[in-house]
Amino acid sequence: MKALEKRISEEGEALSSNVLKVGSFLNQKIDTAFMFEMGQEIACLYKNEPITKIITIEASGIALALAAAYYMKVPVVFAKKSKTSNVSGEVYRAAIHSFTHNCDYNAVIPKAYLSSDDTVLIVDDFLADGNAVIGLASMIGQAGAALAGAAIGIEKGFQGGGDALRAKGVRVESLAIIEKMEPNKIVYR
Numbered sequence: 001m002k003a004l005e006k007r008i009s010e011e012g013e014a015l016s017s018n019v020l021k022v023g024s025f026l027n028q029k030i031d032t033a034f035m036f037e038m039g040q041e042i043a044c045l046y047k048n049e050p051i052t053k054i055i056t057i058e059a060s061g062i063a064l065a066l067a068a069a070y071y072m073k074v075p076v077v078f079a080k081k082s083k084t085s086n087v088s089g090e091v092y093r094a095a096i097h098s099f100t101h102n103c104d105y106n107a108v109i110p111k112a113y114l115s116s117d118d119t120v121l122i123v124d125d126f127l128a129d130g131n132a133v134i135g136l137a138s139m140i141g142q143a144g145a146a147l148a149g150a151a152i153g154i155e156k157g158f159q160g161g162g163d164a165l166r167a168k169g170v171r172v173e174s175l176a177i178i179e180k181m182e183p184n185k186i187v188y189r
């Protein structure tokens with residue numbers, strides 16, 4: 001999505017060789033019209049799939065998931081992050097390593113919100129090593145639901161998570177794929 005690449009190049013800040021800050025339009029201050037353009041693009045990419053639900057992880061995936069779900073006319077379920085391993089109730093759970101915080105957390109989704117009747121699209125703002133998508137896919141598997149694929153705002157292609165998922169046969173569509181990131185230069189795939 002050229003408009004996203006332009007926005008990243010104009011407003012993104014490479015905080016290090018592998019962390020990109022896009023808080024001015026995507027992660028903290030949200031450009032709602034632009035977020036919905038991204039959501040519409042995702043809906044278009046997956047228009048031929050019989051998707052019944054979108055899942056994402058709190059917090060920063062929710063806005064893009066909501067925008068895509070609005071155009072796809074499906075509900076969004078977000079996994080909650082829980083530091084304790086003894087979450088009560090009937091839940092699907094996955095241990096996920098957080099790229100940004102460098103720690104492990106449990107992601108949980110109540111069993112009532114995901115079932116074997118669902119065909120699910122995973123949506124997230126970023127894809128780096130792929131751990132968030134793998135954790136969400138694990139919960140989709142626990143539910144016996146079908147995985148339609150993943151739709152990502154910004155994939156950092158140089159970290160390899162997206163290509164590893166594609167190699168396993170998972171459909172991964174990213175609106176922008178960054179191949180190389182330097183303080184004043186971002187190269188797209």
Ligand code: 5GP
Pocket residue numbers: 018019020021022027057060061097098099100124125126127128129130131132133161
């Ligand atoms: P992964 O699990 O693929 O390694 O990382 C994806 C998750 O980490 C996303 O949910 C996203 O919130 C966060 N993340 C990964 N890389 C970045 C980044 O460069 N910038 C920001 N803002 N978040 C990131």
